[in-house]
Amino acid sequence: MVNDLNLIPGPTPRFLLGNALDFVGTSSHIKLYEYNREYGDIMRFWLFNQANILINDPTLIEQVLVSDRDLYYKNAPRKAAKPVMGDSLFLSNDKDWEFKRNNHPFSVAQLDKYFEQILPIIRETTKNYLEQLQPSTTPKPVEFFSELVKLSFQIFGLTILGSVTNSGYFDAFSMMMEEMDKRGGQQFLPYPLSLNPKFWLQRQQWNNFIEDRIHQSQKNFKEKGVDLLSSIVQDTALSTAQLRDELSTTFTAGTRNVAEAVAAVLFLCSKDSEAMQKLKSEITLFLAEHNNEIYQEDISLLRYLDLVVKEALRLYPAVPLFIREVLPGKVAILRNYKIPEKTQIFISSWALHHNPKYWENPDAFMPERFAGSPSPFHYFPFGAGPRQCIGMAFTIFCTKVMLMTILSQYSLELEPDTSFDTKYFSGTIMPRQGFKIQLKKNQ
Ligand code: HEM
Helix, strand or coil: CCCCHHHCCCCCCECCCECHHHHCCCCHHHHHHHHHHHHCCEEEEEECCEEEEEECCHHHHHHHHHHCHHHEECCHHHHHHHHHHCCCHHHCCHHHHHHHHHCCHHHHCCHHHHHHHHHHHHHHHHHHHHHHHCCCCCCEEEEHHHHHHHHHHHHHHHHHHCCCCCHHHHHHHHHHHHHHHHHHHCCCCCCCCCCCHHHHHHHHHHHHHHHHHHHHHHHCCCCCCCCHHHHHCCCCCCCHHHHHHHHHHHHHHHHHHHHHHHHHHHHHHHHCHHHHHHHHHHHHHHHHHCCCCCCHHHHHHCHHHHHHHHHHHHHCCCCCCEEEEECCCCCEEECCEEECCCCEEEECHHHHHCCCCCCCCCCCCCHHHHHCCCCCCCCCCCCCHHHCCCCHHHHHHHHHHHHHHHHHHEEEEECCCCCCCEEEECCEEEECCCCEEEEEECC
């Protein structure tokens, strides 16, 4: 088939390896950013015999995610993630995707009511977790990112499944994330089935736990809990296995991302004393005026909190890249280039969010830049188009409530050597050296 791959700018491929060596020792999102700087709006690279195109232009991104979306499907993430995520929405295509999207618990639940119910749980869980971590007014050094991951996992357990999640479940979850990372989270290479029997055992225990929760919810549907599972269990069109995979995927697709979003805001504001002061004052004043009682509709009234969360997700989009593939038998046209079937298309929010063509002073933390609304294809931490993140509203809500709770009770100071240099792990970013702070409870 005639194609224009060789006409598209990109690095010279090596025999057999293609450009795979470019990714050794450099995180994928950083490499894509460097490619963008060097080769512009559309570029080509090879991973062994796999052709890949990286697009860095809002119009092209719109084309792939919306106008021409029927030419593409999700393939690469399936290889890496299916043994961990199961057969869930995140990895599905076509009619199967449509069914799962329309029947996903977040599509079926009445979100306003659900958020109202889980707000006190997020607040209480955050408060109790921090009280145990740092009960004193004397500053204590902590690696806060890993603590936020554990906290977020507890919150997900209570708000999604209506269950306390003990450390055994956290270990099983952590092992699944490690496995997903090894399978392709790093360099998108196919990875053979795990030979580690512990992974299969942990995965089984995890699945049993979720199925058990589903059965209990079905049995006790009259005593409706406040969690997502109880709110939809009677109305769902999904089978138990489908529901299990969707609920499980909320953990694998969401827990670390929420922790990353909270950590990014705390890091950026800790480096900018004026921003921290402004954010804390807004939160403190709001809680004082509302007698420390907050309702879900109040959250959007905190204007500065909204701006800092948006700006943190611009600078540190938790999912910095995602992939489509040209369907077998199809040819896509991007900027007049003919792109043959099975070519992978990379879209990087990280590269676009840091591109000086679209953002003034792109590396600076300037929350006020979000006073207006950017185009969805310039700013897309949650993806864009019909496959935009289904957990977006939950994530933003949860992140804001966690931040309000933390900042109304604690002060943070960065350890002198703390940076937020990120690495790519299992489809998401995390601070490479951890997020080291001094945590101090307010008087
Ligand atoms: C900071 C937090 C998060 C970020 C940055 C994020 C980002 C994304 C992105 C970029 C996509 C699009 C992927 C693509 O188009 O290929 C996506 C899809 C998805 N996300 Fe999230 N996500 C976050 C949190 C969550 C949470 C908390 C959940 C579940 C509770 C979740 C569940 C999903 C699912 C199921 C999809 C697939 C939707 C579909 O294909 O129809 N995400 N997310």
